[in-house]
Amino acid sequence: MSKDYYKILGVSKESSDDEIKKSYRKLALKYHPDRAPKDNKKEYEEKFKEISEAYRILSDKDKRNQYDQFGQNFEQSNPFGQGFSQQDFHSFQDAFGGQDIFEDLGFGRIFEQMFGSNSRGRSRAKTQYGQDIVIDQEMSLKEAYQGLEKEIDLKKMITCDKCQGKGGENFKKCFSCQGTGYEQVSQQSILGLILQRRICAKCHGRGEIPEKECNYCHGQGIVNESKRIKLNIPAGIEDGQTLKLSGQGEAAPYNGQPGDLYVNIHIKSDKDFERQGDNLFHNLVINFSQAALGDKIEVPTLEGKVNLKIPAGIQSGEMIRLKNKGMASLYKSRQGDLIVKIQVVTPKRLSRQQKKLIKNLNL
Ligand SMILES: [Zn+2]
């Protein structure tokens, strides 16, 4: 069964990496096996494994991207089997910056949340965000059947390759924020002193400033250019579905977090087939004698024509099912069917001779 990793972590598909990490931390602390009550050990262990697995996928940009596109099945689910794996605890350490949070659940943790730092060194503030891009991609039913790999050229803000997005060279520590990337503002309230932090306006959260700005991007680290992007549209995709390519939207200034690219899929209607889920329907018109006597008729499939045997005595409206000739299913490994709907045409104009013959048949 496909697991909803976002649901497991209590976040939404739009959640940022930071939000995902935050939510995972909360849950990981709650369900950490060391904290499980004696009579509830099993349940806590299961839960901890589940959230670790979800975090392992969603915290990895590529894996999250694949998961968004293809669901959980892109990866063998739960490769660790029984018990815990290294990976479970790697996720845990990773999310807590390598420090053992259980040693100081008090002041230390609050400090970390407020200032984004930990004992192992500061992770850079991701302060600038690139725009998301939404594009439309039209494709034929046959392309949806086979899957489509396509390269498109997209004009967008991309990382400046003259300075690799850094915006310049010879970086010096920002004196305005002492290299933290944040400015701290304190405010007195009835609840006491409230510390707030905001992005340093001087260095844009980088903590350092180039002595020499890049001429090409004017120090912003991004330029507006065309970029070739590879779309990999999986077989079985349906009209109206959207692919998400994480990080393929507009690049953000000052090496910030890039936006995402959303590809809305439009599948053109097909002259031979009507699609319903994974099944395809084809209307086959036959005449009265073919229906009465049976016949062999060529019918189209998405992989070329096949010979279909029409049994004698078939009625209008009956259906013949061609197994596994439909669409591949995006999430299950099964293939849909091609269903041929028979329509028998009753002749409208008959010669005197024909009328006589039919009458003599005594049907
Ligand atoms: Zn600064």
Ligand SMILES: [Zn+2]
């Ligand atoms: Zn540049």
